Amino acid sequence: MPRRRETPVTRAVRPRSGVSEAGAERWVTSAECGTRAGTRRAHPQIRAGAYAGRMPPTTAGGPTPSSAGGGAPDPDDRAWRQLLAGDEPSCAQLAEIYTPLVEARGPFAVAQLGQSLDGFIAARTGDACYVTGEEDRRHLHRLRALVDAVVVGWRTVANDDPRLTVRAVAGANPVRVVLDASARIPAASVLLHDGAAPTLWLVDAETAVETQVGAHVRIVRVPELRSLTPREILAVLEARGLSRVLIEGGGVTVSRFVGDHALRWLYLTTAPVLIGDGVPGIRFDGEDRLADALRGPVRRFPLGADLCTEFTF
Numbered sequence: 001m002p003r004r005r006e007t008p009v010t011r012a013v014r015p016r017s018g019v020s021e022a023g024a025e026r027w028v029t030s031a032e033c034g035t036r037a038g039t040r041r042a043h044p045q046i047r048a049g050a051y052a053g054r055m056p057p058t059t060a061g062g063p064t065p066s067s068a069g070g071g072a073p074d075p076d077d078r079a080w081r082q083l084l085a086g087d088e089p090s091c092a093q094l095a096e097i098y099t100p101l102v103e104a105r106g107p108f109a110v111a112q113l114g115q116s117l118d119g120f121i122a123a124r125t126g127d128a129c130y131v132t133g134e135e136d137r138r139h140l141h142r143l144r145a146l147v148d149a150v151v152v153g154w155r156t157v158a159n160d161d162p163r164l165t166v167r168a169v170a171g172a173n174p175v176r177v178v179l180d181a182s183a184r185i186p187a188a189s190v191l192l193h194d195g196a197a198p199t200l201w202l203v204d205a206e207t208a209v210e211t212q213v214g215a216h217v218r219i220v221r222v223p224e225l226r227s228l229t230p231r232e233i234l235a236v237l238e239a240r241g242l243s244r245v246l247i248e249g250g251g252v253t254v255s256r257f258v259g260d261h262a263l264r265w266l267y268l269t270t271a272p273v274l275i276g277d278g279v280p281g282i283r284f285d286g287e288d289r290l291a292d293a294l295r296g297p298v299r300r301f302p303l304g305a306d307l308c309t310e311f312t313f
């Protein structure tokens with residue numbers, strides 16, 4: 001993947017926002033947002049309202065319903081809606097964090113994981129509720145709202161039975177994609193029946209699927225699915241018009257995309273907790289020399305008690 005250049009807009013707002021380059025020590029909480037008028041000019045793609053048409057009727061007006069997501073209302077709801085609608089966001093920090101994704105040209109994949117300080121994304125039982133806090137959940141839902149498709153490995157569906165919809169913030173649901181060569185997700189999985197968003201269940205061409213699914217689910221038979229590289233999987237999705245893709249988990253799936261250099265961004269949020277043993281986060285064939293380890297330009301921003309590190313590859 002080509003390395004992305006930082007935009008002038010991003011550089012211009014850095015000194016006054018809560019986002020910090022590695023090593024910087026100045027943090028600002030998101031509570032500051034909403035009181036500070038945005039000073040940046042929106043990118044043409046934002047001004048054109050690239051995301052406006054994707055707003056679902058349930059969230060297009062009024063405050064984002066907290067009951068829909070079971071969490072607190074989005075304190076930056078107004079600025080977030082401005083960003084989605086292509087207007088000048090009234091929160092510089094929101095603009096700074098998400099402008100690179102909004103402005104991104106061409107197809108891209110971005111990944112997100114919430115992990116403990118010792119590198120686990122769930123307990124050894126698979127319990128992942130919740131490693132990181134409310135603000136990281138909101139960040140994840142913002143990412144969902146900015147992509148065409150959200151991808152998970154089958155074990156995440158089997159363990160978490162997730163909905164993968166946008167509930168904690170305003171925005172439209174992405175297409176849901178499950179990588180499941182042998183069709184092992186439970187027949188009762190919520191995303192197979194809830195009708196909440198189009199869902200692609202990717203299975204191997206040889207796999208027989210007996211499960212009854214909702215009309216929103218398409219079973220996509222991919223020859224040799226298990227042997228496809230992540231880049232090839234992205235090509236399969238792009239051929240279906242899904243070019244902005246969020247890889248949401250779990251550790252095996254995100255690690256394969258990292259190892260294949262298939263990501264443009266990786267968001268790793270670390271929570272101040274030690275799990276000790278559990279489901280590992282990022283694991284891939286590393287380098288023998290630390291000097292050759294995968295590094296990228298990083299930005300860091302606090303999400304409540306958690307710390308999110310954004311890698312740009």
Ligand SMILES: NC(=O)c1ccc[n+]([C@@H]2O[C@H](COP(=O)([O-])OP(=O)(O)OC[C@H]3O[C@@H](n4cnc5c(N)ncnc54)[C@H](OP(=O)(O)O)[C@@H]3O)[C@@H](O)[C@H]2O)c1
Pocket residue numbers: 112113114115121122125126127128131152153154155156157159160179180181182225226227228229230233248249250251252253254256279
């Ligand atoms: N904290 C967080 O941010 C977070 C996020 C998501 C999930 N989780 C937790 O993570 C755990 C599950 O993660 P996990 O690492 O065990 O498994 P996973 O990543 O959910 O699923 C792994 C499986 O997905 C399939 N797969 C992945 N990449 C593929 C590819 N490129 N091509 C084809 N198939 C692919 C493979 O299935 P085959 O075996 O069929 O080859 C692989 O074994 C759960 O406990 C869940 O709660 C935590």
